[in-house]
Amino acid sequence: MSVNESGISAQLSEAIKIEADKINHLLTKYLDGSPEELYNSAKYLPSLGGKRLRPFVTITCGRMLGATEEPLYLSALGVELLHNFTLVHDDIIDRDDYRRGHPTVHKVYGEPIAILTGDLLFAKAFEAVILAEKLSGSKGVAQQLVNAAIKLDEGQFLDVSFENKENVGMEQYLEMVTLKTGVLYEAAAVIGGLLNHATMKEDEELTALAEYGKNLGLCFQIRDDYLGIFGDPKKTGKAVGNDIRRGKRTAVTILASKFADNKTLHLMSTISNQDKVDDSVLIEVVEGLKRKGIDSKCMDLASSFGLKALDALSVFPDNEQRRLLVDLVNYAWKRDH
């Protein structure tokens, strides 16, 4: 396996690019409609790019288990649409003005249209998977997606409610990110597996896909938390100690509350009430956290999820798709941006 400096193998990088291009093409085509302004608003966030990792998981898991292409792409599209729906509404809820370096949907189109845009993406997500079920004769695909939609909603609710809570422990935090991130990766993987109607899937295989997806999602999320504070600004494109600057609660800040020294904790709480923070202070915090090994504790956590994801793949025979799924886990925990 040749791995470049960003922790991604050449094969995976190429495969992700190919599938992202296909999904982007499908998104644009699928979101044509009238009234034009509404559908333009629905196309706006997808047009800002994104790695399309969730549909990549669906496509790769599906191919590994012999799914046919058309329903596979339709359901991968459904997974990506559902993800975009949550981003549109979450940005309104979190009052985020920017995403992927561009103004968010509600900033461009106003809140009323943004609410309707999210709802439309939600409905189109279901339309896509229902059509995929119909084409493939498979069952349970829409059910997987609806289950994920309910849990994503519960996860975002917990996230909002945590904002006013003083002490959020690691267990509560992991429950929230499992709902917000783990379940859609889980559904993405399982949906791929459900789409080969010709062979009745073993329960063991679907359970393995669920475990793979959920733990892959958590691995991505915790590595994200790591990069949000310990990432190299030149590579992440974000400021030094970005998440501390924003006062964001992540796995790192929760580990810090338990393991950091008082001086660092005091600095962190001082910063979180300020508008402008000097880089030197943030560097001091980052150094303080590293001194107590909080960076490696965070990576241990990410790795533990990555290992579970890899372990889940052991029920499948070695082939090209399985190798991509392995590489994806390595990428999830080694990526630098």
Add this chain to the structure above:
Amino acid sequence: MSVNESGISAQLSEAIKIEADKINHLLTKYLDGSPEELYNSAKYLPSLGGKRLRPFVTITCGRMLGATEEPLYLSALGVELLHNFTLVHDDIIDRDDYRRGHPTVHKVYGEPIAILTGDLLFAKAFEAVILAEKLSGSKGVAQQLVNAAIKLDEGQFLDVSFENKENVGMEQYLEMVTLKTGVLYEAAAVIGGLLNHATMKEDEELTALAEYGKNLGLCFQIRDDYLGIFGDPKKTGKAVGNDIRRGKRTAVTILASKFADNKTLHLMSTISNQDKVDDSVLIEVVEGLKRKGIDSKCMDLASSFGLKALDALSVFPDNEQRRLLVDLVNYAWKRDH
């Protein structure tokens, strides 16, 4: 048929009450979940009551065509949940503070939770119909609901965009209310018909149900527009000429722009910029509209939809369910509140 003064037959009144009680019971049970605050918020709007006419249509059409009870109630529940989802988001979008005499969801729980509450009701609606499909072995139920969800979204978008438009013609208005009201009644009726898996439905029957539902919905809406201006305040519970007071665009105001005399039109435009309007001025407007026969023109429109709905029922043999569906049309165009 014994019809009381509100235009509702005793049989229909009784049947609606029985089904509404069952749906209310199911709603409360189905919206139990954790996090509790989120699910309480989801139960709030359904707890404020409502006639549950859409699920009544599903149940009655389903029974007429021999559907089994459990999946029928589940899909009727899905229809009602989808309706409640749109109310929650529309109230945020329209900045409405009250519904059914109580503060709206976003007034009670705040906008972020209200957005998530709507999304949850949406997801639970699909969960219910997907389960109904699974239990009954029927196909196309979820597809009907997703199709309605997309059109409802387009309809609400048109409604929002009409607010800044000077000249909205009757054709555009009817397109909008077909999307906002007609399509969910249409889906409600067709879903009932799809749920009898034992007998393969004739296309003719499904088309008839679709026509029935759509035109019934439009009949309800146009009668609503009539009552909003010409209704008896003692019976509607709303102020004299309520919709004029609120400057709302309805079938009546569109008919007025074409047929009312200049004096009445001038009065209407004067009123719509004022906070407080004297009842005597509103009575003058209402009288002016009546002088030009705008009340009967509006009722002619409502009746034309009602007649189409009745006509659609002609393909079905006479029985108890069909009689209820006929009574429902009579109620839609004769009701006084």
